[in-house]
Amino acid sequence: MKKMRLFLYFSLALMVLFPLASCGKEPTNIRVAEVTRSIFYAPQYVALEKGFFEEEGLSVDLKTTWGGDKTMTTLLSDGADVALVGSETSIYVYARGASDPVINFAQLTQTDGTFLVAREEQPNFKWEDLKDSTFLGQRKGGMPQMVGEYVLKQKGINPQNDLNLIQNVEFANIPNAFASGTGDYVQLFEPTASIFEREGKGHIVASFGTESGHVPYTVFMAKDSFMNENKADMEKFTRALYKAQKWVEDHSAGEIADIIQPYFEDTEIELIETVVDRYKSQGSYALDPILDQEEWNNLKNIMDASGELPEDVEHSTLVNTKIAEKIMNE
Structure with a gap:
């Protein structure tokens, strides 16, 4: 009888411990460097606050690097896995002969802000x-x-x-x-x-x-090597972003302001709502992650007009739309 009780106690202990040991692997950490902290990036903060990244098994470590040059330097020096910055920076890096080019894979904003x-x-x-x-x-x-x-x-x-x-x-x-x-x-x-x-x-x-007009103003990008080595995670990241983009499209400026307020603690909620409404009304938030050919060409035209286009880089060279297209077709 005593042996039976010991057996039951042991079995119960295993039943308690087993779920704890098999509840899933730790989320993959993705380090993101954003070029600035801005209400312009509302869908990103929605993805974080609504838990869309966690749903995909990702833990996002977000830091603000204040400026395009600093953001790209952080990415290239492996201080971040993904950068949120203007697509022009990827062209600058490519034109300098980078052996590991930076690839645009998910668009966040589609107009100047x-x-x-x-x-x-x-x-x-x-x-x-x-x-x-x-x-x-x-x-x-x-x-x-x-x-x-x-x-x-x-x-x-x-x-x-x-x-x-x-x-x-x-x-x-x-x-x-x-x-x-x-x-x-x-x-x-x-x-x-x-x-x-x-x-x-x-x-x-x-x-x-x-x-x-439409231009790839702020885009998530990563080094080509990182994307090749972490294909599944790039899909998860893009899927979480797309969930947030659809959420932003379907909800009011006030609802969005309530969600993203923790990222702007020193800004009144009414002001956040005003800004979100302004950006929504002029179509600044991209409705999906795809950076298309027309937007890329508009970017190059703008750079060329300013005398800042170092090289005519094809859309297919620095833009990966396959991930976004796959996510949107699921």
């Missing part, structure tokens, strides 16, 4: 009003600057000849420079543009996103 902010109110703003003004632009060679110059040229303004163009201010310091009195106009991301408007430091007069 900046707004033209004037120091004074201009209810009847016309683009020609910029002529002979001091324009505080973005870092030379980056997507904001190139799109900005592209739009200005489309409006009949030569940035180098018709403006006093300032481009030597670090990305993170541009808002402070304008707030301290530098420039008549500035190109800003949200929520800074709306904050400045609320505080009377500036006034939004135009959107570069609505003027420039």
Whole structure:
């Protein structure tokens, strides 16, 4: 009888311990470097907060690297597995003869995310009003600057000849420079543009996103070697992103703001909602992860117009759409 009780106790112990030992392997950690922290990237934060990455067996370690050059350096030096940054950076790396090129595999935003902010109110703003003004632009060679110059040229303004163009201010310091009195106009991301408007430091007069058309503005990318060695994880990552993109498309700006607020603790929920609504209404959030040929060509046209296209790189060389297409067809 005693032996029987010992056997039962032992069996019960195994029943308790076995599920703990077989509840699944640890999630795969993916280190992501984002070029900045922005409401512009709302679908990424939705994917994190809604647990879409966890559903795919991934643990995402997100860090902000503040600037395209720093983000790409982090990726190339193996400080991150995936980078969220403008596609132009992958072209720059390829043109320098990289033996392990950076591949764009999932698009997050499909328009420029900046707004033209004037120091004074201009209810009847016309683009020609910029002529002979001091324009505080973005870092030379980056997507904001190139799109900005592209739009200005489309409006009949030569940035180098018709403006006093300032481009030597670090990305993170541009808002402070304008707030301290530098420039008549500035190109800003949200929520800074709306904050400045609320505080009377500036006034939004135009959107570069609505003027420039679809472009692969912010894209998830990884080194070719990493993608080849981690194909299953790249599919899982893209699937989680696509879930978030559909969620963002189907929910209101207020619902999205509630989800992503933890990433913007110093920003009022009402302001987050305003910014999300602005980006949604102008179609900035990509509805799916595919970076198509037309968007890639528009990117190259913008870079070429700014004199920043080092090489005419084909879409098939630096863009992988097979992963996204597979996910969307499931």
